[in-house]
Amino acid sequence: MITTIDREALKAGLDAGTLIAVDALPESYYAQQHLPGAVNLAAEDVEDQAGRLLPDKNAAIVTYCSNPACQNSTQVAGKLERLGYINVRKYAGGIQDWTEAGLPTQTGSA
Numbered sequence: 001m002i003t004t005i006d007r008e009a010l011k012a013g014l015d016a017g018t019l020i021a022v023d024a025l026p027e028s029y030y031a032q033q034h035l036p037g038a039v040n041l042a043a044e045d046v047e048d049q050a051g052r053l054l055p056d057k058n059a060a061i062v063t064y065c066s067n068p069a070c071q072n073s074t075q076v077a078g079k080l081e082r083l084g085y086i087n088v089r090k091y092a093g094g095i096q097d098w099t100e101a102g103l104p105t106q107t108g109s110a
Contacts, residue, residue, distance in 0.1 A: 002077045005062055005089040007097055010035075013060065020054065021091075022063045022080075024072035033095060033105045035064065040109075043072060046079040057085045064091035064098075 013019030021038035023030045030040040039053050065072035077088045099105060
């Protein structure tokens with residue numbers, strides 16, 4: 001079971017630079033809108049890209065996708081844990097919850 005994080009804790013961690021947000025959606029969605037500073041890592045790319053994008057397996061990582069119904073963030077978090085990442089959480093509300101709270105996003109490719 002993946003541990004979750006709420007919006008307030010995620011925002012505080014991103015603002016403090018103590019969390020790494022991982023957008024688990026395909027690159028086309030990431031380019032349209034993502035959390036500030038998020039890296040893009042879809043489930044099918046975890047094995048090939050995680051070591052390059054997330055070199056520190058002890059880092060505080062939070063995966064997210066579009067909304068609570070989306071399972072991409074759960075899939076990516078699980079794969080990261082299987083690769084030995086020890087501090088992975090999931091933001092279940094996703095980009096929908098973030099934007100509905102009026103919080104800033106970024107656009108563009110990685």
